[in-house]
């Protein structure tokens with residue numbers, strides 16, 4: 242099928258590349274001419290494991306191309322994906338101006354022949370009908386007679402860092418539309434994924450496809466992100482209770498996660514959730530509820546719990562170091578999660594802000610962030626290129642992002658570079674006993690100190706390792 246994907250951020254580029262990989266003819270459009278040039282030269286503008294190679298292979302096979310010319314994309318595509326950003330406005334509402342510009346542009350360039358216009362971006366509930374009206378406005382501005390199209394909501398559930406795996410192994414595909422013709426085309430488009438032709442476990446039953454009305458599909462996306470964020474805020478709240486009563490939140494998470502009604506995933510306590518979507522999507526859902534006269538108290542608490550949790554490391558540093566003014570704190574990791582270079586709404590940024598406000602000096606080492614150009618807030622800190630340079634002269638380290646390579650660091654050596662080695666493990670990612678043996682004062686999130694549980698802890702850790710605590714990727 243002929244597909245046009247408009248917007249080549251994470252979602253647009255991954256969608257375009259994966260649809261080409263399953264055999265469709267894909268043209269990706271972006272209004273950032275520099276980005277388009279980069280992609281035309283075969284380079285991916287984002288870091289996502291496996292993406293650059295798959296992109297190059299599909300360009301070479303002639304199934305994938307890039308343009309800055311929306312007209313070309315609209316004319317060629319039978320299915321047009323809108324995949325531009327929908328960031329949060331200061332009010333918490335979603336900023337739909339990019340979606341609006343694209344919808345208008347599509348209308349201006351419609352050239353006859355039936356088209357399916359797909360909202361892949363996470364758009365406020367009710368946007369499907371609104372997009373239809375904007376496209377028709379564009380048609381009028383372009384003096385065209387061509388209004389042969391339907392709008393579909395097809396929300397995206399991929400995670401950064403495992404985006405290709407998620408695309409080929411989705412838990413479900415949601416298609417929201419009232420048009421049989423559009424639903425049929427979308428089902429044809431996704432058939433190779435539904436029948437698991439590109440899946441890691443091809444013998445599994447077909448991927449469930451849920452066909453709904455537009456509004457329900459749009460609501461599913463917000464409800465899914467809000468539920469996951471609430472689940473994390475819940476376990477973080479439990480971790481704060483664990484800290485006070487002396488329980489270990491990793492064991493509590495195991496204990497509740499073994500109940501299949503709860504499950505293990507998204508129960509890792511830590512320094513809070515961040516990223517380009519959870520924060521803006523939960524806020525947008527609260528905003529929508531307010532617009533419709535409902536006070537979404539649970540979701541507001543989800544946000545507030547997370548706001549506090551993102552600064553939990555400061556509290557723990559103050560307990561050990563007391564005065565932070567003049568102290569040097571080293572951050573292991575900056576990105577909001579591993580395997581991405583994305584810093585959007587990363588908990589590290591809140592921490593940097595608070596630590597510098599309190600007069601501490603902040604250093605950081607992240608495997609993918611080497612320049613302060615990645616984010617304006619990084620100009621306040623010193624970036625190092627390895628863990629040794631980070632630890633040198635630090636009063637404490639804080640693990641922010643669970644990069645796999647951080648498990649392999651020589652912590653005995655790192656401890657030797659610090660006067661009073663202290664580490665706050667913001668993701669409960671490191672082996673508490675090994676770190677303590679390496680000479681660190683190890684402080685987890687919602688976990689008793691090693692010296693308090695002594696010989697019992699190693700056995701407990703063995704049990705933790707036996708269980709699939711992490712989401713499969």
Ligand SMILES: NC(=O)C1=CN([C@@H]2O[C@H](COP(=O)(O)OP(=O)(O)OC[C@H]3O[C@@H](n4cnc5c(N)ncnc54)[C@H](O)[C@@H]3O)[C@@H](O)[C@H]2O)C=CC1
Pocket residue numbers: 247248249250251252253270271272273276324325326327339342343361362363364397398399400401517518
């Ligand atoms: N990042 C993620 O992991 C996920 C994002 N989403 C949703 O997908 C949407 C896109 O998110 P990201 O990919 O992160 O966005 P992004 O902000 O990384 O990328 C958006 C892209 O759209 C381009 N663009 C903006 N206006 C344009 C126009 N008029 N014409 C052509 N291109 C234009 C920009 O240049 C940019 O390359 C958002 O609604 C987001 O909530 C959904 C699931 C996962």
Ligand SMILES: O=C(O)[C@H]1O[C@H](OP(=O)(O)OP(=O)(O)OC[C@H]2O[C@@H](n3ccc(=O)[nH]c3=O)[C@H](O)[C@@H]2O)[C@H](O)[C@@H](O)[C@@H]1O
Pocket residue numbers: 363397398399400401402466469473506507508509510511512513514515516517518519577578
């Ligand atoms: O709409 C989106 O953009 C996407 O948002 C999330 O994906 P993503 O933001 O890439 O990352 P997650 O793996 O969900 O992690 C989000 C945040 O929660 C934190 N987290 C996650 C899981 C956990 O148990 N504990 C926890 O603190 C992570 O560290 C990270 O800061 C959802 O998981 C995707 O399904 C969705 O498509």
